[in-house]
Amino acid sequence: MQTLITPEADPVRIRDVAGRRHQLVDRVKHLLVDRLDTVVEAGMIADDEPLFGRGLELDSIDTLELVVAVQEEFGVEVTDDNVEALLSVSHLTDHIAARLEAQA
Amino acid sequence: MSAATAYQRDSLEADDLRAVLPHRPPFLLLDRVTHVEWDSHAVGIRNVGVTEPWFAGHFPDSFVYPGVLLIESLAQLAGVVLSRRAAGKGARGAYLAAVRSFKFTHVVRPGDQLILEARAGATLDGITDFTVGARVGNRVVATGRIAIAETEAEK
Numbered sequence: 191m192q193t194l195i196t197p198e199a200d201p202v203r204i205r206d207v208a209g210r211r212h213q214l215v216d217r218v219k220h221l222l223v224d225r226l227d228t229v230v231e232a233g234m235i236a237d238d239e240p241l242f243g244r245g246l247e248l249d250s251i252d253t254l255e256l257v258v259a260v261q262e263e264f265g266v267e268v269t270d271d272n273v274e275a276l277l278s279v280s281h282l283t284d285h286i287a288a289r290l291e292a293q294a
Numbered sequence: 295m296s297a298a299t300a301y302q303r304d305s306l307e308a309d310d311l312r313a314v315l316p317h318r319p320p321f322l323l324l325d326r327v328t329h330v331e332w333d334s335h336a337v338g339i340r341n342v343g344v345t346e347p348w349f350a351g352h353f354p355d356s357f358v359y360p361g362v363l364l365i366e367s368l369a370q371l372a373g374v375v376l377s378r379r380a381a382g383k384g385a386r387g388a389y390l391a392a393v394r395s396f397k398f399t400h401v402v403r404p405g406d407q408l409i410l411e412a413r414a415g416a417t418l419d420g421i422t423d424f425t426v427g428a429r430v431g432n433r434v435v436a437t438g439r440i441a442i443a444e445t446e447a448e449k
Binding site: 253254255258267269270 | 391392394415416417418419421422423439441443
């Protein structure tokens with residue numbers, strides 16, 4: 191018999207997963223503020239705001255600093271092969287979450 | 295020695311350094327690389343001598359090796375670490391792109407032998423982060439981080 195309610199659709203679990211992601215997004219934003227002089231306040235960064243160019247206007251040296259910070263904070267690497275992780279806070283959070291899950 | 299020969303080695307004398315770095319005296323601020331793991335890590339030495347030109351002014355009453363030159367020595371060592379890869383890609387050169395969180399914990403004076411160390415970390419878009427440090431004997435005199443940018447190949 192097909193189950194209509196999968197564990198993934200369990201409202202408690204959805205809240206749990208959403209809560210964890212929200213926390214991770216928050217940590218990523220605070221990392222940006224703590225490690226880069228150019229970023230002022232975590233609350234001012236939108237999840238989908240571009241990190242380069244229009245948006246937060248990070249340059250290539252800031253971006254390397256962010257990569258180093260992510261490695262130190264989460265033990266997760268970002269390389270030239272997955273630079274799409276650096277498009278926005280949202281992309282970066284997804285990348286970190288996926289790597290952490292793979293490690294777990 | 296040609297650069298190709300130098301890249302086969304795991305240590306380099308001052309003469310060999312001329313094959314892998316563009317710097318020349320009085321601004322070749324590295325006397326010897328005692329161990330190099332290409333693309334990753336190197337240890338070098340620099341003997342500080344009282345006849346170096348900067349001691350005429352730094353300072354007239356007391357010889358203190360300038361901290362900025364210590365950064366330059368470490369940057370040159372980092373340049374050695376990257377030189378083989380940069381040459382392989384046909385890069386025109388490697389330049390100091392960022393200096394971060396440096397600490398100078400002890401004064402360096404003529405007669406001191408600096409043991410320099412540079413370890414490569416993350417690379418993104420041709421810029422590599424390095425954790426670097428210098429000591430005299432067992433005493434740490436400087437620690438910090440620098441970034442080195444490899445410039446694009448000649449078109």
